[in-house]
Amino acid sequence: MTAGASVAAAAPALDALPSDVACDVVEAARRAAALLRRLGLAGRQPRNPRSPRRGPRAFREDAPVSSQADQVSRLRVLVDAGIALSSELSLDALLQRIVETAAEITGARYAALGVIDRTGQALERFLTSGVDSETHAAIGDLPHGRGILGVLIRDARPLRLHDIADDPRSVGFPHNHPPMKSFLGVPIVLRGVAYGNLYLTEKAGGEDFSDEDSELAQLLAAQAAVAIENARLYENSTRWLRQFESLNEVGNALASELELEPLLGLVARRLQELVDAKLVLIALPEGDGLRVAAAEGGSTYGATGMELTLHGSKAGRVLERGRSERIDSLLDDPEVDQQATRRLGVHSALYVPLLVRGRSIGVVIAHDKQGPTPVFSEDDLRLAESFGFRAAIAVDLSERVGRDSVRRVVEAQELERARLARELHDETGQALASILLGLKPLEQTAESDDARASLESVRELVISTLQNVRRLAVELRPSALDDFGLVPAVERLTDTFREQSGLQVDLESQLGEVRLPSEAETTLYRVIQEALTNIVKHSRATRVSILLQRKNDGVVAVVEDDGTGFDPGGTRADAIGLAGMSERVSLAGGRLQVESSPGGGTTVVAEVPSS
Numbered sequence: 001m002t003a004g005a006s007v008a009a010a011a012p013a014l015d016a017l018p019s020d021v022a023c024d025v026v027e028a029a030r031r032a033a034a035l036l037r038r039l040g041l042a043g044r045q046p047r048n049p050r051s052p053r054r055g056p057r058a059f060r061e062d063a064p065v066s067s068q069a070d071q072v073s074r075l076r077v078l079v080d081a082g083i084a085l086s087s088e089l090s091l092d093a094l095l096q097r098i099v100e101t102a103a104e105i106t107g108a109r110y111a112a113l114g115v116i117d118r119t120g121q122a123l124e125r126f127l128t129s130g131v132d133s134e135t136h137a138a139i140g141d142l143p144h145g146r147g148i149l150g151v152l153i154r155d156a157r158p159l160r161l162h163d164i165a166d167d168p169r170s171v172g173f174p175h176n177h178p179p180m181k182s183f184l185g186v187p188i189v190l191r192g193v194a195y196g197n198l199y200l201t202e203k204a205g206g207e208d209f210s211d212e213d214s215e216l217a218q219l220l221a222a223q224a225a226v227a228i229e230n231a232r233l234y235e236n237s238t239r240w241l242r243q244f245e246s247l248n249e250v251g252n253a254l255a256s257e258l259e260l261e262p263l264l265g266l267v268a269r270r271l272q273e274l275v276d277a278k279l280v281l282i283a284l285p286e287g288d289g290l291r292v293a294a295a296e297g298g299s300t301y302g303a304t305g306m307e308l309t310l311h312g313s314k315a316g317r318v319l320e321r322g323r324s325e326r327i328d329s330l331l332d333d334p335e336v337d338q339q340a341t342r343r344l345g346v347h348s349a350l351y352v353p354l355l356v357r358g359r360s361i362g363v364v365i366a367h368d369k370q371g372p373t374p375v376f377s378e379d380d381l382r383l384a385e386s387f388g389f390r391a392a393i394a395v396d397l398s399e400r401v402g403r404d405s406v407r408r409v410v411e412a413q414e415l416e417r418a419r420l421a422r423e424l425h426d427e428t429g430q431a432l433a434s435i436l437l438g439l440k441p442l443e444q445t446a447e448s449d450d451a452r453a454s455l456e457s458v459r460e461l462v463i464s465t466l467q468n469v470r471r472l473a474v475e476l477r478p479s480a481l482d483d484f485g486l487v488p489a490v491e492r493l494t495d496t497f498r499e500q501s502g503l504q505v506d507l508e509s510q511l512g513e514v515r516l517p518s519e520a521e522t523t524l525y526r527v528i529q530e531a532l533t534n535i536v537k538h539s540r541a542t543r544v545s546i547l548l549q550r551k552n553d554g555v556v557a558v559v560e561d562d563g564t565g566f567d568p569g570g571t572r573a574d575a576i577g578l579a580g581m582s583e584r585v586s587l588a589g590g591r592l593q594v595e596s597s598p599g600g601g602t603t604v605v606a607e608v609p610s611s
């Protein structure tokens with residue numbers, strides 16, 4: 001079989017390639033066939049013995065022509081390398097073969113092939129021929145793309161030099177590098193995309209590389225380009241598949257998993273795998289800052305539960321702004337908390353807010369891309385946003401389920417309190433009143449002083465029990481709240497409080513007679529009730545003021561005392577009064593503010609919507 005026929009024989013294997021890649025292989029084959037024709041060796045175009053042989057003459061002008069036997073063996077090597085493209089070699093094995101073929105076919109002592117990574121910033125692979133492993137190890141790092149290699153990376157055109165050292169752009173060789181003079185470099189390009197370069201040095205016999213060498217090297221470079229693109233296409237398609245599977249898995253978990261923590265753990269784990277991050281964190285707002293609710297990666301020690309301030313951390317700023325950010329160098333970003341960064345030992349990051357209906361409810365943070373380039377790409381950011389979107393749904397759902405169950409508990413509690421209050425009033429109160437009535441005839445007929453005294457003490461006991469029962473019923477659920485509304489109910493509460501505590505209590509209402517929605521009335525009543533209880537229990541106050549007023553679309557209750565005050569950040573963990581107030585107010589769609597400092601009295605402000 002002739003060399004041209006061998007190239008053609010590789011064609012059926014092209015069926016398996018994407019059409020544009022196949023076109024490039026066909027183009028490479030066409031160029032090979034053209035080269036064969038120029039060398040007068042193409043099988044399909046029998047040579048006319050009388051016509052001049054164009055190929056060798058063309059080369060003769062600037063390079064010595066190889067012997068016929070030489071050319072045949074060169075072409076055999078070239079064609080073998082072409083066929084290897086359609087075999088099942090791994091990319092590295094294939095590129096290694098191309099480097100070796102290039103060295104053999106051009107008579108170069110050394111050859112190298114550098115593949116530029118997807119960022120275009122660094123070399124992803126560097127394969128050589130003619131350099132033994134000891135020399136490799138002695139030279140050390142991969143080339144950084146300075147000097148002559150850099151020229152080829154920046155300007156993707158073939159470059160031939162008689163002596164590298166003579167070129168002003170040369171920066172010399174690293175320590176232990178073998179000496180090299182003659183040089184031929186060709187770009188590995190496909191459809192305008194530069195994938196890397198093929199370098200050849202030290203042509204045998206101290207000659208310069210010829211035009212023919214350059215053409216052969218370009219042919220091999222074209223094959224390398226096809227192989228690299230194939231590998232990248234394959235990598236892309238498997239990456240898409242993995243992304244699709246992971247997003248699908250998270251989607252399914254959203255529908256089946258009720259607990260928030262494992263769900264966030266799954267989101268963090270899958271994102272960490274897909275973007276190759278060292279660490280992925282999910283932080284949710286808690287108190288005045290953020291708290292890391294999920295952490296995945298190799299170095300999560302101490303990360304879960306870590307607290308971040310809202311204004312002193314990048315995550316806090318991203319939460320406020322609601323916009324994703326990619327940061328290649330954390331050290332250079334003034335918003336980053338450098339102490340936390342040092343603690344985690346990280347350098348780059350992606351910050352993605354969890355957005356629900358335009359509101360930020362948390363932040364996903366990925367740190368340090370693993371691999372040769374330690375920074376994340378825009379694709380990584382988009383992927384993190386898709387995962388962030390799902391995490392946001394999970395957090396929102398869990399908050400809503402949580403709020404719903406608390407609301408149901410609060411409603412049930414109020415109903416139960418109202419039932420108990422009614423029962424105490426109607427049943428127990430009536431029974432005690434009947435006892436009082438029954439005492440009357442007994443007192444009238446009692447004959448001894450002892451009997452009368454006993455009956456008197458029974459009467460007093462029954463009266464005080466009756467008062468206690470009434471007070472308890474009012475505390476449980478004042479009927480005035482249902483019957484007359486918030487203001488009369490608070491007036492009664494204040495009267496009772498004044499009587500029992502002996503404190504000076506001023507109540508001012510600017511609400512008039514208008515009734516508010518039942519939820520708003522109950523919420524404000526319970527807040528005032530707990531605030532007054534706290535004043536008696538903790539404040540040692542002498543004066544208390546209560547103000548009810550309208551504000552914007554809502555109603556505000558302010559309870560102020562001149563007592564000891566306290567540090568709102570340092571309350572007991574088992575205290576539930578203030579936490580319960582805050583929960584009730586936020587359930588009603590409002591907000592609670594507690595202003596206090598040791599020695600400075602306390603002000604509780606509760607604001608709820610009035611419609």
Ligand SMILES: Nc1ncnc2c1ncn2[C@@H]1O[C@H](COP(=O)(O)OP(=O)(O)OP(=O)(O)O)[C@@H](O)[C@H]1O
Pocket residue numbers: 534535537538539561563564565566571572574575576577578579602
């Ligand atoms: N008006 C106040 N003056 C001084 N300290 C207060 C006042 N209100 C609350 N505190 C402080 O805040 C803490 C928390 O109050 P909170 O109502 O949550 O719990 P508690 O009253 O101690 O217990 P409970 O769970 O029964 O309400 C109190 O223990 C007290 O130290």
Ligand SMILES: [Mg+2]
Pocket residue numbers: 530533534576577578
């Ligand atoms: Mg309390």
